[in-house]
Amino acid sequence: MGRIPCCEKDNVKRGQWTPEEDNKLSSYIAQHGTRNWRLIPKNAGLQRCGKSCRLRWTNYLRPDLKHGQFSDAEEQTIVKYHSVVGNRWSLIAAQLPGRTDNDVKNHWNTKLKKKLSGMGIDPVTHKPFSHLMAEIATTLAPPQVAHLAEAALGCFKDEMLHLLMKKRIDFHQHTNPTPGNSTATYINSQQEEKLDTVKKIKIGLSRAMQEQPDMLTSNKPWMDTIGATSANFTGNCSDFPLPMSGFQYGHSTFGNEGDGSPWSQSLCTGSTCTGAADQQGQLPDKLEVEENGEESEGRKELRNGSSIIFNSDSLLWDLPSEDLMNQMV
DNA sequence: AACATGCGCAACCGCTCAAAG
DNA sequence: TCTTTGAGCGGTTGCGCATGT
Known part of the structure; x- marks a missing residue:
């Protein structure tokens, strides 16, 4: 019944990814795509959980990602959409090409929340x-x-x-x-x-x-x-x-x-x-x-x-x- | 120079939902 | 129809670096 587990939890490496692991994952996905995350670490020679591979790829390795500072326009977009949809980071990130939900969430939590609070605006309700x-x-x-x-x-x-x-x-x-x-x-x-x-x-x-x-x-x-x-x-x-x-x-x-x-x-x-x-x-x-x-x-x-x-x-x-x-x- | 504290980011955790069997 | 799991998502944690004392 059901699907088989995505990985053997005991033999899975955790923590920071090394450049070698990044290279393995990137080159495997470049050749085979991201069709089955359960099989990817196994076939790519990685001792990682498929979920971990997916996160690493979507949040860091994807070639279309931006890694620099958020621009003013991007910040305004985040604030604007957050006032409408709340903490729906994936929806907000969809408005920002090259940014992931994790990026948006981190930026919100570390910068924008404080900015709004400093402006006397409640970051939850967007009211003063x-x-x-x-x-x-x-x-x-x-x-x-x-x-x-x-x-x-x-x-x-x-x-x-x-x-x-x-x-x-x-x-x-x-x-x-x-x-x-x-x-x-x-x-x-x-x-x-x-x-x-x-x-x-x-x-x-x-x-x-x-x-x-x-x-x-x-x-x-x-x-x-x-x-x-x-x-x-x-x-x-x-x-x-x-x-x-x-x-x-x-x-x-x-x-x-x-x-x-x-x-x-x-x-x-x-x-x-x-x-x-x-x-x-x-x-x-x-x-x-x-x-x-x-x-x-x-x-x-x-x-x-x-x-x-x-x-x-x-x-x-x-x-x-x-x-x-x-x-x- | 050494230590403490704060900050930013990457990664993990845990939950929900849809799909597979 | 029910159980189990993958995928996705938001919340949280922990590490490394920067800054302050």
Whole structure:
């Protein structure tokens, strides 16, 4: 009954392939093709499982394979198709001549996932993290939203600290004090030593906001619900470090660090400073009026100002430092 | 210079599905 | 129709190299 096993498991070599083995396999397949993987190692004089031979051939030895770096266009294709089909690597690889599913999978896991995360985009859902948080926040009362924001800070603290340090945001008030900032009194030299990571992030974010020269005042009525005042909002998206350059996601091209590029706008539209971006007329394609003349959902939410999605996910970063300290801790 | 840590890639593992018997 | 296996696929692991301390 059934088929005979593909190989004798006991006499099979495993691990890295040697150049000699590669040569044997390649020359055998060049002469006989890949019709029966069970017979190939036996006939080619290899002590390998047929499955291992197939993988070696399809992932490495095939003459039509590319072995170099992934191009920007290839990366965009991967992201684009991944947003549609998920982890169907073979389907995605089929869109990229010369690339295998293993290549695509490895590249995704080692590079693209991190890139998207660094852009504030969830690599699983392809939505901005802030939108995901905001969706959760819609079910919560304002005090719980503050706790959610705090939890999120904890989750992403390592990444955020890293980004802030790259941007050379100073966590220590005394080296570059901002006049009238209450965090200066909150932090004295002794307490500095005891600051935990999350507090450093809050300070760094607040300083990033305060150091922005063209900051805009935003009318955010929801702030009142958590004790903040709209008058002291000081957020602007260009304060945020941008980990990549020249990368495209969806309709938006993500440009260089802090250059007000569409990447900045996209990130900010999704999370940090929707109000500012809107006022500047710099919304990315996603939120512009659709081709059919109707506004996108996100645009509507922005315009009517009633959506808790945009409001609540803005509150985390738009709060001045004292509010971060007082309301969320 | 030595060690630790992180990263990228190749290979393996285990599962599903279709085909063979 | 059922059992078993090959092929294919996605997830995971382990090795070697690069970088940091």
